[in-house]
Amino acid sequence: MIMEPLIRIDGVSKRFDGQPIPAIDGLSTCFSAGRINGLVGPDGAGKTTLIRLMAGLLAPSSGSIRIAGLDPVTQAGELRRIVAYMPQRFGLYEDLTVLENLTLYADIREVVGIERKRRFEQLLSFTDLARFTDRLAGKLSGGMKQKLGLACALVSVPKLLLLDEPSVGVDPISRRELWRMASELVDDGIAVVWSTAYLDEAERCETVLLLNEGKSLHDGPPQELTAELAGRSLLVGGLGHQRRAVLDHALAQPSIIDGIVQGDSLRLVLAPNCKAPTASELQAPPHATIIATEPRFEDAFVARLGSRHHLTSPYASRPQLASSDDVTVRAEGLTKRFGSFTAAKDISFAIKGGEIFGLLGPNGAGKSTSFKMLCGLLKPSAGKASVGGFDLGRAASQARAHIGYMAQKFSLYADLSVRQNLDFFGGIYGLGKRTKDVSERMIEAFALAPYLDHNAGALPLGFKQRLALACATLHDPAVLFLDEPTSGVDPLTRREFWGHINAMVGRGVTVVVTTHFMDEAEYCDRIGLIYRGRMITEGSPDALKAGAANPEHPSPTLEDAFIALVEREDQREAAS
Amino acid sequence: MRLRPLFALIRKESLQILRDPSSLLIAVVLPLILLFLFGYGVSFDLRDSPVCVVVEQSSQPAESLAASFQASPFFKAHREATTAHCKDQLVSGSINGMVVIPADFAARLNGGDPAPVQILVDGSDPNTAGLMQNYLSGTVLVWQTIIADMQGLSSQGRIAVTSRVWYNPAKQSRLFLLPGLVAVIMTLIGTMLTSLVVSREWERGTMEAMMATPLSVPQLLLGKLIPYYLLGMAAMAATTVIAIWLFGVPLRGSIWALAVVTSIFLLTTLGQGLLISTLAKNQFVATQAALFSAFLPAFLLSGLVYEIASMPPPIQWFTRIVSARYYVPSLQTLFLADDEPGVLIPHCLSMLAIAAVMFAIVIRKTPRRLDD
DSSP states (O other), rough: OOOOEEEEEEEEEEOOTTTTSSSSSEEEEEEESSSSEEEEEEESSSSHHHHHHTTSSOOOOOEEEEEEBBBTTTHHHHHHHHHEEOOTTOOOOTSSSSHHHHHHHHHHTTOHHHHHHHHHHHHHHHHHHHHGGGBBGGOOOOOHHHHHHHHHHHSSSSEEEEEEEETTTTTHHHHHHHHHHHHHHTTTOOOOEEOOOOOHHHHHHHHEEEEEETTTEEEOOOHHHHHHTTTTTEEOOOGGGHHHHHHHHHHHHTTTEEEEEEEEEEEEEEEETTEEEEEETTTOOTOEEEEEOOOOOHHHHHHHHOOOOOOOOTTTTSOOOOOTTEEEEEEEEEEEEEEEEEEEEEEEEEEEOOEEEEEEEOSSSSSSHHHHTTTSOOSSHHHHHEETEETTTHHHHHHHTTTEEEEESSSSSSSHHHHHHHHHHHHHTTOOTTHHHHHHHHHHTTTOGGGGTTTTGOOOHHHHHHHHHHHTTOOOEEEEEETTTTHHHHHTHHHEEEEEHHHHHHHTEEEEEEOOOOOHHTTTTTTEEEEEEEEEEEEEEHHHHHHHSSSSOOOHHHHHHHHHHHHHHHHHHHHO | HHHHHHHHHHHHHHHHHHOOOOHHIIIIIHHHHHHHHHIOOOOOOOOSSSEEEESSSHHHHHHHHHHHHHOOOTTTEEESSSHHHHHHHHHHHHHSSEEEEEETHEEEHHHHHSSEEEEEOOOSSHHHHHHHHHHHHHHHHHHHHHHHHHTTTTTTTSSOOOOOOOOOOOTTTTTHHHHHHHHHHHHHHHHHHHHHHHHHHHHTTHHHHHHTTSHHHHHHHHHHHHHHHOOOOOHHHHHHHHHTTTTTOOSOOOHHHHHHHHHHHHHHHHHHHOOOOOOSHHHHHHHHHHHHIIIIHHHHHSSSSOOOSSOOOOHHHTTTTOOHHHHHHHHHHHHHHHOOOOHHHHHHHHHHHHHHHHHHHHHHOOOOOTOO
């Protein structure tokens, strides 16, 4: 079926004052009604700018945009009646309840009387928020906020729905529900433009616009891009604990342009016209299996954007830690109660040196609470946590000397320059004269040199994360705590990040990480799945996947497994 | 203009004011603290000021003069026989001034020497020093007049001055400070709170969401103006009631005139609040800007605390663009005198001119898009 495109973008450029390169650079494309139009690209590619241009919130420097024949700048009033826009931060009033937020948007869009009643009923059941109408928006979990943001944008039925990274910081279950909702809207003939950093979402879109530096790199069905990679994606299995070392060797080879850990296997992408390497070339054990696999959109994305030059991580050259194989982090019956609410209940596990342990769970399940108790930021109501043999309850400061911590939110000094931040953290970790030496190596490894005199707050997101990791590891901690380290960061930066983490783990550092990205979870040696304050299962990514397999889904993804395990717990709860 | 979206915005804003502790802090708690601080604490009156009266030699007139210092409500006087001890007290600041009645006081007085009394005041605080000097010498003059009358010396050849203080006969500073304080409270709500809530909407991203809806710029602006105008009027009413009932400030003018003048002043402060928030899109900068451009001028440059006429000419000139400078004297007139059109109308016209300029800039500068 050929559809007349709802949105026509013709030679559009957008420059911002003081920026050397345009955010959008001579872009021409179309978006059609009745489908989800994916919008992907690395950080700073111009995704948000393009969405704001379509919402009439920015005026193009040149070129024209027409949405259902309307000019977003000169006909903004009419345009806003047919366009619904959900900004990255949802646009909710946190001091108002769910119903008050909805009512506000309905009044603004003048949806009244019986029509409003019907629409509210629809939206509340659609978003499953009917039980929470009296709850303040600020007290909702991330996933619920996002659904409410969507409901507010949809109080009157639009022709075009613009979603700017709606799934950042949201658990896989909420992400799937959001996708289901968008698909239903599309069935009603609405055009959806969905910008995302999740490439599995992009793969499911009918059409994808891949932006880089404001220009289109690909515009069409994602399969077209993926097809270019036919025969170039490999799965290397049977590696066990050697997978990180093998990945390192693989990435050093010119024939391999991308590689990630997937449970006990590696996923590698070959450069064009290259032959698959043999096990011995990868320095893999002889029993390792190397088989071709179906390429994914993410493989194509990285291949098209060109993975960054593979640098040896500065962490690899640090001396091996002595104590690997001993338990370095131990949780014994950790419990946290806030009033009558139990946020975490009887959580126990032990993590060995040189292991990556992932804490996963839906928003609000208690994983952040558990995480904070482990690194000594929150005092447990019962149970105890120890790091490097020190009890966090009794010898917190000794324990902390062994800990590196990278917070979920940007927590460096935004008004200090990159150099000043490094010096400051070197100072508080007591590095003394070594600070200069250590920070020089960090600056080189993270390519921070061009930004040394920039204020940390003004850095692009990916560089903020790099600086945060550099600061958290200046003192060479034996245990590293990472709270959603790559939330909102593009896949290229995420790979680089994990390159460093793998290098650290290789020399015996213990890593505890929380994440909503399943490909990040694949790097973990073991995963603890936390739901409703309890650890419902623990095991390697492959074990979790195997546990969720059934005749219908013989080889589930980690995300499938995550959802199946949570649902299974719901059923168990309902039965008892 | 469509009214339903506007009412929705007003309702939203009202709910936020009621639920957000920082709004209540600025709109209710801070005004109350200021009111009680100025009502009970700050005073420019002289009351029980510690002084020392040195009577070097007792005599009937010396005792009589000393007694009139000790009986005065303005001083807390204690007697000494020599100056030595008193000088130390003056240096240490435990007394504000001293009166020395010399040993030959009676003789000099009878000899026709006019008032051979020495008055010393602590000049480290010029305001207090001036007051002390006037009150101390005033007390001597009054005593002299009374003595002259008693002795039957005719007041022939002397001019008898009968002074009367109008509007505030007891010269209580609270009676002019409290009405003036309404100006400061209106500034807190109109400028500080308004710029804070608008910049918060920018910070939290709700402004972006609002701009993507069919709301027009006038609707968005009125949606902020009306609730904070109403809040300002409520605060003015509450302050007035407290000033009248608790502190005994009279309201000699009419409530209607007070409401009209206050409304005009609120327009200037709200305009300034909106102007700040269109320029500063974060709460910290907005608060600082409101503090320096509105709150402090309302205190220092409005004539509330410092007399404008005694400021250096450039600063006097500058006060002309501080709207509180017109509101404070209007309030003092309304509370202590009457609806005096000769005072109120020029002040109101000046404030309207300032408000017009503010709003002209606000309407021009309010962004219709994020890149405006």
